[in-house]
Amino acid sequence: MIESGKDKKRGGAAAPAKAFDPNGAIGRKLKSFYDVIETEPVPDRLLDLLEKLDEAERRAKSCP
Structure with missing residues (x-):
């Protein structure tokens, strides 16, 4: 592997990752x-799928 000049000076060790600042710009x-996504309604197609899954679970639990 080819190392950059900076990596060679540090003995090949990678620089430690900076901690993510939740109050920073990013x-x-x-x-x-x-926040925008959170306020969007759940699509009907997804709600239908979830209802089908719930129904399948109910049927599976009722069968021995």
């Missing part, structure tokens, strides 16, 4: 995206 932007 954290604020991600939160705004998730």
Whole structure:
């Protein structure tokens, strides 16, 4: 593997990852995206699928 000059100076060790700052610019932007998604309604197609799965579970539990 080819190492960059900086890696050779540190003995080949990778730099430690910085901790994610949830209050930083990236954290604020991600939160705004998730807030928008969170308020969107669940699609009818997904609700139908979940109902079918619930029905299948109920039938499976009622059979010995």
